[in-house]
Amino acid sequence: AQSVTQPDIHITVSEGASLELRCNYSYGATPYLFWYVQSPGQGLQLLLKYFSGDTLVQGIKGFEAEFKRSQSSFNLRKPSVHWSDAAEYFCAVGPSAFLRDKIIFGKGTRLHILP
Amino acid sequence: EAGVTQFPSHSVIEKGQTVTLRCDPISGHDNLYWYRRVMGKEIKFLLHFVKESKQDESGMPNNRFLAERTGGTYSTLKVQPAELEDSGVYFCASSQEVSRVHGYTFGSGTRLTVV
Numbered sequence: 178a179q180s181v182t183q184p185d186i187h188i189t190v191s192e193g194a195s196l197e198l199r200c201n202y203s204y205g206a207t208p209y210l211f212w213y214v215q216s217p218g219q220g221l222q223l224l225l226k227y228f229s230g231d232t233l234v235q236g237i238k239g240f241e242a243e244f245k246r247s248q249s250s251f252n253l254r255k256p257s258v259h260w261s262d263a264a265e266y267f268c269a270v271g272p273s274a275f276l277r278d279k280i281i282f283g284k285g286t287r288l289h290i291l292p
Numbered sequence: 293e294a295g296v297t298q299f300p301s302h303s304v305i306e307k308g309q310t311v312t313l314r315c316d317p318i319s320g321h322d323n324l325y326w327y328r329r330v331m332g333k334e335i336k337f338l339l340h341f342v343k344e345s346k347q348d349e350s351g352m353p354n355n356r357f358l359a360e361r362t363g364g365t366y367s368t369l370k371v372q373p374a375e376l377e378d379s380g381v382y383f384c385a386s387s388q389e390v391s392r393v394h395g396y397t398f399g400s401g402t403r404l405t406v407v
Contacts, residue, residue: 213398278325280337283334284334
């Protein structure tokens with residue numbers, strides 16, 4: 178069955194430090210992969226997506242993610258975090274013809290920023 | 293362009309009462325989706341409308357949940373009668389037919405608390 182695993186429920190980093198949020202997926206074919214962010218009081222905002230081509234994808238707000246097929250991973254990175262990056266981040270797979278139009282989400286990683 | 297609008301943003305009701313959530317998709321988006329996140333769990337798919345038709349309702353938890361999209365514009369999700377385990381955040385999303393693989397546009401969600 179398709180699934181998405183985000184092994185870290187909470188992560189705390191200092192402002193200005195680098196960030197990597199982990200995501201592993203289980204999917205029978207080349208997946209469509211997404212990272213969404215939910216800031217306090219806001220909806221889910223799409224940060225970036227991967228469908229094919231270059232395995233390093235750039236997103237909004239200075240985020241990037243790298244698709245590694247051999248590791249079934251799609252980790253999110255940012256070289257220097259800002260206090261405004263404190264939010265909850267969701268990795269997701271789909272939609273596709275197999276999943277119909279569903280998106281399968283991970284449980285989320287809550288990012289805390291130390292001043 | 294207005295985004296996906298959901299209201300109310302918060303709702304607190306007693307067990308056994310009825311609550312109706314509303315979602316206004318982006319104008320012109322034929323696809324409308326409902327997702328929910330209960331406490332500590334993943335965001336999970338509930339159902340998918342294409343215009344006024346239910347394309348996939350495999351995620352609806354039970355028959356206490358009724359979703360409608362009369363006229364193919366806004367959608368409502370009614371919970372009747374509400375139970376404690378229905379508490380969570382209900383998200384709505386929409387997409388154009390040709391862009392569904394590019395990720396949905398989500399609303400800010402409705403936080404439902406059943407006491």
